[in-house]
Amino acid sequence: MTDGRPWLSRDLLADLDAGLLDDDRAAQVRAAAATDARATAVLAALASTRADLAALAEPDVPAGVAARWDAALAAEAGRREAEGPEGPVAATETGTAFRRLVRYRPALVAAAVLAVALVAGLLLARPAVPGPDRLPLERVDLVATGRAALGATDAGELADPARRAACLAVVAPPGVRPDAPFLGGRRVDLDGRQGVLLALGSGDLGRFHVVVVDPGCGPAGGQLLGWEVIGR
């Protein structure tokens, strides 16, 4: 409460400052406050408080945090892709049927997957990547394996950021930076060749790269065995 005018409480003055009072009441309180030193001090304190709050800098989003969000949205995109436009129930039925098909007719599945990939132009659209001759099924598998690798830490010596950056500086495909955020890694056999699959942030939300390199890849060189972009 103020000395001269007990009704000029801090809360009333804060309400005036916040524009909560109707015009007549606001004019009355403002006039009274103008002649009351303590009320004036309260209004000045509220103005300083507003200024402090407005001066708070917006924090930058750390790169690692942005990469986590990228991965989470990419996983959602993958889930949606798997479920299809008819929703989770239909997708579950489709998934069950697909799993049954995979179990009993692997050759048919391979042919179907290859046909879909060709029709979609995926193979034609991708730049040439040095790697295995037997590519179709394995290349398609990269997408699912890449999503499953998010958060995995089984990247062998390439878990070391310096070695990974040196490796990528030599073999990274277009658009993959040597210092790309590491989202996960897993040792794999691709076309019978040992490799390390790396899930790497692209800098775009919901989109990441899956790169497979040889396990010895490092400053002395290495080989790119496979590459996919997920969530384009």
Added chain:
Amino acid sequence: MEAPTDADLIAAHRAGDQRAFGELAGRYRSRMWGIAVRMLNHPEDAADVVQEALVAAYRRAGSYRGEASVRTWLHRILVNACIDRIRHEQRRVVVPFPETEPPALRPDMAGELVTRLAVVDALAALPVAQRAAVVLVDVQGWPLDEAAGILDVPVGTVKSRCSRGRARLAVLLGHLREEEA
């Protein structure tokens, strides 16, 4: 060519466009991060909550009916996630978030730093409803009507929460002594 509107991007996302939601989120993720960091005062929790909000929005986009703008809808999901986190986990923070870019060429950098850290801590001491209103209106500068949309309360309630919050902060920041209140 003009950039797609937020509503265009939501419509494209619903139609199956894989990149549309990422573009939408990219427009607002800095602002969302700022809200979460100021609300929670804990970077790891803030990262979790923004992620939860983005994933929730991704999944719920099909039920967005356009009653509010897309950005209001998106930030409402975020603020609700922040409030839930604070209320359910009761993780009041003591570690101030480090400022990454202190303003340069200020005459009194030491004093400025002390003030800004104090502001962050003082915000964390406010009741959650007041904190949300103050962060939106005073820290980020949202118009009152949009802040009301995000908080899903009338404009008068936002003003009232800001009023109480600022009065409390004025004391916590040392601009006002408790006995003057």
